[in-house]
Amino acid sequence: MVVTDQPTKIVYKRPTSLDPRVTHYCPGCTHGVAHRLVAEVLDEMGEVGNTIGVASVGCSVFSYYYFDMDFVEASHGRAPAMATGIKRVYPDRTVFTYQGDGDLASIGMGEIVGAASRGELITVIFINNANYGMTGGQMAPTTLPGQKTTSSPTGRDVSRQGYPIQTAELLATLEGSAYVVRRSLHSAREIRKAKKAIRTAFEVQKHGLGFALVELLSTCPTNWGLTPDAARNWLEERMIPAFPLGDYKISSAVADLQI
Amino acid sequence: MAKELIKGNTAIAEAALRAGLQAYFGYPITPQTELLEHLSARMPELGRPFVQAESELGAINMVYGVACTGKRVMTSSSSPGVSLMMEGLSYIAGTEVPAVLVDVVRGGPGLGNIAPAQGDYNQIVHGGGHGDYHLLVLAPASVQEAVDLTVLAFDLAEKYRNIVAILLDGSIGQMMEPAELPPMQPLKTEIPDWAVRGTKHGEKRVLTSINLDPPAQEVMNLRLMKRWQEIEKNEVRYKGYFLDDAEYVIVGFGTAGRISLSAVRAAREKGLKVGLFRPITVAPFPKDVIDQLTQQVKAFLVVEMNAGQMLEDVRLVVRGRKPVEFFGRMGGVVPLPNEVEEEIERLIKEPLTTEGHPRDRWLARLAETIG
Numbered sequence: 001m002v003v004t005d006q007p008t009k010i011v012y013k014r015p016t017s018l019d020p021r022v023t024h025y026c027p028g029c030t031h032g033v034a035h036r037l038v039a040e041v042l043d044e045m046g047e048v049g050n051t052i053g054v055a056s057v058g059c060s061v062f063s064y065y066y067f068d069m070d071f072v073e074a075s076h077g078r079a080p081a082m083a084t085g086i087k088r089v090y091p092d093r094t095v096f097t098y099q100g101d102g103d104l105a106s107i108g109m110g111e112i113v114g115a116a117s118r119g120e121l122i123t124v125i126f127i128n129n130a131n132y133g134m135t136g137g138q139m140a141p142t143t144l145p146g147q148k149t150t151s152s153p154t155g156r157d158v159s160r161q162g163y164p165i166q167t168a169e170l171l172a173t174l175e176g177s178a179y180v181v182r183r184s185l186h187s188a189r190e191i192r193k194a195k196k197a198i199r200t201a202f203e204v205q206k207h208g209l210g211f212a213l214v215e216l217l218s219t220c221p222t223n224w225g226l227t228p229d230a231a232r233n234w235l236e237e238r239m240i241p242a243f244p245l246g247d248y249k250i251s252s253a254v255a256d257l258q259i
Numbered sequence: 260m261a262k263e264l265i266k267g268n269t270a271i272a273e274a275a276l277r278a279g280l281q282a283y284f285g286y287p288i289t290p291q292t293e294l295l296e297h298l299s300a301r302m303p304e305l306g307r308p309f310v311q312a313e314s315e316l317g318a319i320n321m322v323y324g325v326a327c328t329g330k331r332v333m334t335s336s337s338s339p340g341v342s343l344m345m346e347g348l349s350y351i352a353g354t355e356v357p358a359v360l361v362d363v364v365r366g367g368p369g370l371g372n373i374a375p376a377q378g379d380y381n382q383i384v385h386g387g388g389h390g391d392y393h394l395l396v397l398a399p400a401s402v403q404e405a406v407d408l409t410v411l412a413f414d415l416a417e418k419y420r421n422i423v424a425i426l427l428d429g430s431i432g433q434m435m436e437p438a439e440l441p442p443m444q445p446l447k448t449e450i451p452d453w454a455v456r457g458t459k460h461g462e463k464r465v466l467t468s469i470n471l472d473p474p475a476q477e478v479m480n481l482r483l484m485k486r487w488q489e490i491e492k493n494e495v496r497y498k499g500y501f502l503d504d505a506e507y508v509i510v511g512f513g514t515a516g517r518i519s520l521s522a523v524r525a526a527r528e529k530g531l532k533v534g535l536f537r538p539i540t541v542a543p544f545p546k547d548v549i550d551q552l553t554q555q556v557k558a559f560l561v562v563e564m565n566a567g568q569m570l571e572d573v574r575l576v577v578r579g580r581k582p583v584e585f586f587g588r589m590g591g592v593v594p595l596p597n598e599v600e601e602e603i604e605r606l607i608k609e610p611l612t613t614e615g616h617p618r619d620r621w622l623a624r625l626a627e628t629i630g
Contacts (some may be wrong), residue, residue: 048459049457049458049459049460050457050458050459051457052455052456052457054324055467061469064465064467068463069457069463070455070456070457070458070463070464070465071455071463071464071465071466071467072323072324072327072354072455072465072466072467073354073465073466073467073468073469074320074323075320075323075346075347075350078316078317078320078323078347081312081316081317081318081320081321081323081324082320082321082323082324082327083324084284084310084317084321084324085282085284085320085321085322085323085324085325085326085328085332086324086325086327086328086455088282088308088310088321088325089281089282089308089325089328089330089332090328090456090457093457094457095457110313110314110316110317111313111316111317111320113313114312114313114314114317117313118310
């Protein structure tokens with residue numbers, strides 16, 4: 001054992017805004033990564049004591065277990081509406097929603113489009129894992145053509161069950177959207193990029209520049225029937241071609257933002 | 260403050276604003292729209308949030324968000340829009356946060372029409388949303404009463420952390436009457452100790468209606484029921500007219516009650532001993548007073564602008580001890596005073612029974628119309 005008198009340097013620790021709890025998420029699920037990134041960003045921005053989170057319905061229904069800040073829990077799909085109410089009466093607070101793909105892109109499409117079109121000053125963390133996780137892996141609006149789920153057992157047949165919704169692309173068409181990007185959580189490199197995007201999305205709100213959303217491609221090993229490692233590969237090989245990573249809307253004001 | 264000639268919807272909007280409304284969210288629907296329009300001008304003028312939502316679902320969930328901050332918040336709609344809000348109402352009730360809802364009822368079911376009706380009684384009073392919860396429901400019969408009850412609604416919502424609904428029909432919403440508006444109240448500044456506020460000082464606060472532990476969820480349900488008992492004990496409101504010596508009593512709320520009053524006055528002029536009982540809180544329902552009246556009267560006549568929704572609440576109190584008859588108009592048709600007068604005369608002249616159901620007898624009388 002090497003004994004050194006160098007002071008210990010902490011290079012990695014739990015963000016202070018993340019409560020020390022045992023996770024309820026499945027092994028290999030990237031919700032934990034996304035939670036951590038949000039917590040790190042809020043820590044770094046010094047916004048933890050100034051933030052109200054809005055949880056949604058889905059696997060992340062209990063996301064408020066993990067974040068050490070005030071939280072409300074919305075009904076299915078309505079988190080952007082709840083966040084609108086809170087942000088309008090507390091314009092100086094940071095308000096964010098954390099929503100999955102069934103919540104945001106299916107039942108909650110009206111609310112997210114409404115919030116984006118109004119340029120609502122909220123930050124949306126959008127988890128896209130190509131299925132309904134909490135209810136046991138049913139077809140979601142993001143399920144890929146041919147993808148087997150418990151409600152598309154022979155694979156999503158586009159002639160009967162339609163096509164996946166490209167949420168970031170769709171919301172980027174709205175004038176109220178200031179910052180809409182898609183990132184992935186399948187590798188360390190992409191996770192670092194995702195964190196940068198999340199930071200920007202919160203800065204956009206802090207600077208009052210408009211609606212901000214980060215779509216995060218995420219794994220669901222349990223419902224995909226894959227090991228965590230195989231799930232990461234599936235995400236990279238199958239999901240990214242259908243949901244290309246990139247910046248879909250960066251308003252000129254956001255482009256000028258110095259972080 | 261002097262009286263002014265003002266439309267019901269506008270009067271409610273202005274009264275809410277003066278009662279310290281801190282945020283309003285709504286969606287246009289006739290016959291409620293003037294309420295939203297008035298606030299779309301007045302709220303921004305005073306630097307207060309106003310959002311025309313993408314839908315009633317959006318509006319009620321914006322209300323839910325603000326309700327969780329403990330600030331004074333309101334939405335308004337009409338029947339089909341209120342149907343859409345039921346999900347949100349159940350969540351707000353399940354989270355035990357205060358909010359005010361105005362329902363300017365129109366003819367239904369379905370798209371129905373935009374004429375006055377009272378067909379939302381069941382969905383508002385007996386809960387259209389899922390789970391065991393109650394709204395405290397105030398039913399005005401005039402523009403002035405609507406103004407006064409709007410101010411009261413905010414205080415009651417906060418006192419009990421309960422949704423308060425103001426249930427009126429399209430005619431009160433659309434009608435212009437002289438009314439005195441309340442003085443402007445200062446906005447609330449204190450944050451309740453349960454409300455989310457986003458601060459580093461003090462404990463993290465979480466507001467949710469989810470509880471996966473059934474026994475704990477049962478305790479929450481029992482708490483709601485206990486609170487409702489308290490509301491039933493403290494908040495019953497009603498108005499009685501000519502009841503002291505009344506042998507026959509009409510029971511009607513809102514506009515149906517108001518129209519019945521004209522009929523009662525006409526009957527009194529003929530020397531008939533008829534009175535009117537008009538519940539102002541249709542929830543909590545004034546059970547005790549109707550129970551006392553049951554001992555005094557020969558028979559009741561329930562008049563509503565629906566197919567007898569409050570009728571069932573009256574029958575539950577009367578319990579067959581005295582005859583109850585029913586007269587209703589529906590689908591946006593407003594009863595005329597002389598129609599109610601004819602019903603009073605029938606009540607007095609014709610043999611009465613405590614058997615059968617008053618709705619069946621009413622429908623039988625309409626056999627020709629129904630075909």
